[in-house]
Amino acid sequence: MTFFKLINQIHPKYWQLIVGILLGFISTGASLFVPQLAQRLINNFRHVSTSLIILTAIIFIGGLLIGALSGLILGIFGEDVVAKMRKTLWSKLLYLPVKYFDNTKTGEISSRLVNDTSQVKNLLANTLPNAVTSLLQFFGALVIMMAMDWQMTLIMFIAVPLVILALLPIMQQSRKIGRKRQDELANFSSDSTSVLSEIRLVKSSNGENKELTTGNKRISSLYNIGVKEAFINSLTQPITNMLMMFLFLGILGYGALRVMKCLAKLKKKPNMIKKLISRTKNLN
Numbered sequence: 001m002t003f004f005k006l007i008n009q010i011h012p013k014y015w016q017l018i019v020g021i022l023l024g025f026i027s028t029g030a031s032l033f034v035p036q037l038a039q040r041l042i043n044n045f046r047h048v049s050t051s052l053i054i055l056t057a058i059i060f061i062g063g064l065l066i067g068a069l070s071g072l073i074l075g076i077f078g079e080d081v082v083a084k085m086r087k088t089l090w091s092k093l094l095y096l097p098v099k100y101f102d103n104t105k106t107g108e109i110s111s112r113l114v115n116d117t118s119q120v121k122n123l124l125a126n127t128l129p130n131a132v133t134s135l136l137q138f139f140g141a142l143v144i145m146m147a148m149d150w151q152m153t154l155i156m157f158i159a160v161p162l163v164i165l166a167l168l169p170i171m172q173q174s175r176k177i178g179r180k181r182q183d184e185l186a187n188f189s190s191d192s193t194s195v196l197s198e199i200r201l202v203k204s205s206n207g208e209n210k211e212l213t214t215g216n217k218r219i220s221s222l223y224n225i226g227v228k229e230a231f232i233n234s235l236t237q238p239i240t241n242m243l244m245m246f247l248f249l250g251i252l253g254y255g256a257l258r259v260m261k262c263l264a265k266l267k268k269k270p271n272m273i274k275k276l277i278s279r280t281k282n283l284n
Helices: 002-009 015-045 050-094 098-103 106-150 150-197 197-202 208-268 270-283
Strands: none
Touching: 002 050, 015 050, 015 106, 050 106, 106 150, 150 197, 150 208, 197 208
């Protein structure tokens, strides 16, 4: 709630966010509708309708253009938010008492002013709209899949959350490491900025060795965090691929069983097989 109160204080242009998300919805709907048209084209490839081809091309290209426009509007919204936030923070910093700057390192303040506001922009302009459109795409694809084959869809609907639950511990560790990395970067930026800005004082007091030791500790801490992050990232990809492979093999196996059952039923009804053969000949 504190975060949203902070955002409301700068009076962002929410209409840009709403328009960008709505255009993202339209683009997502087009991306869901195009495969249905492509399926009709493939099924009727011997008697392709020119109007259907034109309609598919228009929806496909229109979806791409609308998606690009959505990204542009959301990007402008994010830049507007981060600019207003930086102006507000800069104005606040200039009127703070000197005591605050005595107790807070200059590098840390500048890091919060530049890096943290950029993270807010990425959240509002990229992460939030992508999450909303991804939900629409998920539910839209779910409806289409249910209409095509509810049994296969049900299996996937159950299996995918299981995969996400299996990856949840790794995702939590990655989030913790990312937070530690951001804090450590702010501390390192603060220390290095303070030392370099007061380099004359450091040299006059023969504090090079002390600052060298402190800097090396910060760099080593960043290295250790980076190693942990690399380890987590190295585990994420193989585990995800393995789980998705199991999911694919399970769904493929279930589909093969259903095909075998259908073939067994057809063998018991030879008249149905003759009808299918005759229909195939007619199509040829």
